[in-house]
Amino acid sequence: MAPGHAAERGVGRPPGGPFAGRRIAVVGLGKAGLPAARRLREWGAAVTAWDDDAARRAEAEAAGLRVADPALAWAFDALLLSPGIPHRLPAPHPAAAAALAAGAPVLSEIEFLFRAVRAAGSRARFAGITGTNGKSTTTALLAHLLRGAGQQAVEGGNLGPAALDMPILPDGGTYVLEMSSYALERLDACTFDVAAMLNLSPDHLDRHGDMAGYLRAKARILRGAGVAVLGQDDGWTRSLRPEGRVVPLGPGGVWWEGALLRDAAGPLADLSRCPTLPGAHNAQNAAAAAAMALALGVGRDALAPLLETYPGLPHRQERVAERGGVLWVNDSKATNADSAEKALASYPRVVWIAGGTGKEGGIAPLAPLFGRVAHALLVGRDGPAFAATLAAHGVAHEVAGTLENAVRRARALAAPGDVVLLSPAAASWDQFTGFDARGDLFRRLAQEEDA
Structure with a gap:
């Protein structure tokens, strides 16, 4: 029995587990889906797992799970569907469509x-x-x-x-x-x-x-x-x-x-x-x-x-380095203008690293805070579009292209009292596997500068 299960904590549960006899389809076998399928099986469910990616299906098979596409023959009491997979809009996944047609609930891990x-x-x-x-x-x-x-x-x-x-x-x-x-x-x-x-x-x-x-x-x-x-x-x-x-x-x-x-x-x-x-x-x-x-x-x-004494979270205005009176802040989680606004409003003068895959409206909503930007360094797919917005408002900027280039230029541009702020106002998928990978690289580069 895995650590943390109910029996180990003195909490009772029905014989066979809380889902004994329940037939549950799990679709989407990413970092949460595969562990969920395993845990539901441990809790007594008859689990059928599926992912549209063959490599993930192979991983589930290696874990001893039954792998089959539930959309082909719906015979389940419920569907656990990965959050990133739609069940209604913009178009339902076939497994979700099958569940809804059968009147079966589409549920979350929670x-x-x-x-x-x-x-x-x-x-x-x-x-x-x-x-x-x-x-x-x-x-x-x-x-x-x-x-x-x-x-x-x-x-x-x-x-x-x-x-x-x-x-x-x-x-x-x-x-x-x-x-x-x-x-x-x-x-x-x-x-x-x-x-x-x-x-x-x-x-x-x-x-x-x-x-x-x-x-x-x-x-x-x-x-x-x-x-x-x-x-x-x-x-x-x-x-x-x-x-x-x-x-x-x-x-x-x-x-x-x-x-x-x-x-x-x-x-x-x-x-x-x-x-x-x-x-x-x-x-x-x-x-x-x-x-x-x-x-x-x-x-x-x-x-x-x-x-x-709250230590803070990685990638959310995370203070990652300080050198020569310049603070380096990793706010890679800011994947839209609303989030980036919070960071820009927190510091009086920044060298701002922004860009990636922008959302609708780009950075135009941030114009009231552009006066805080001493210089902007733009990266990723929509760096040029962000540059056009900044140019229209007279903000000093340049298209750095990559995060490595942006950090190198930030070191040259930042003056004592400035904050070098990675708050991209954009998603990261064009250059990274996620905002966390983008933030991890920024932290490492900033701390190398601090060495």
Whole structure:
């Protein structure tokens, strides 16, 4: 039995596992899908695995899984579909179409985790965080606060380990889960003890049809939630009316005044003492994490020292080097203009490295912050398009092409007091396997410069 299973933690479960006798198709065998198929099999399910990629199918066969295309002959109770594979828009995967035609649910990993935990007899708590931006930081920060206060907590979902690689926690433990719209629209029985909707701006509209569809998917996190933490910065989030207790990220809930985090009872923390939480967007993240932590039993007095010791996340305004008065910041996770705006607003003068596969609108929405850009170095497929936008606003720039060239030029251009900021406002697929690979290279190059 793998470490962390229910029996090892003294939590009971039905004979044969929580999914004994259930026929489950798992489609999409990436870094989360294959472990999920294995875990469901360990939990008693009759699993059939499939991936459109032959190499991944071969890996599943080597793991002893039954491999067959469920779309050819649907005979299953449920479909676990990788989040990146559509089940409705823009066009359903054939396996999803077969499941829907048969009236079988298309579910996310989180749903299976929730069912397994409850079937094991555990009343472990579920805390969910969603929003267009800030999810990862808030998720990691809340887990940090809970563990620092002596509670058992694990974080995952869209962040960190795959959901079905997580252990079955006992009563009093907390799953802290970053929830994408893709995962949320595939929930059924799962509800959250505490849920946060941080913010909303247009994203993933190809998958949800329009902004109303995106809002519906995101708002699923609030269904049945005991406590709902709601951002107040956009009309979509403010318009939500959840049934449980509502804690706004504003007066009447938890909010910030400059660097001071507070609630109705008084100050909670001085965010100027929290170097890994710069900028107003991180004030919102800290407010959300603090509100959720308070709802989960963390004492007020514990918050300030724990916020000050939060280590931060890789690729999210990660301070990777400092040399000659120049700070190097890895914000590779900023794959759209909305995310990059948060980083640009955090520093008064930057040498900005941007570019890659841009989203609709490019960097034009960032024009109000261009005055902070001492020089821009543009990389990737849409570097030239970004250059045209900057030229129209009189911003000094050059097309560096590659990240290696951009870092070399940044070293020559940055003056003491500047921040060399990788905040690409674009996806990375044109040159990297993901934003994490892009950020890892930037960190290594920046630290070589620091040697």
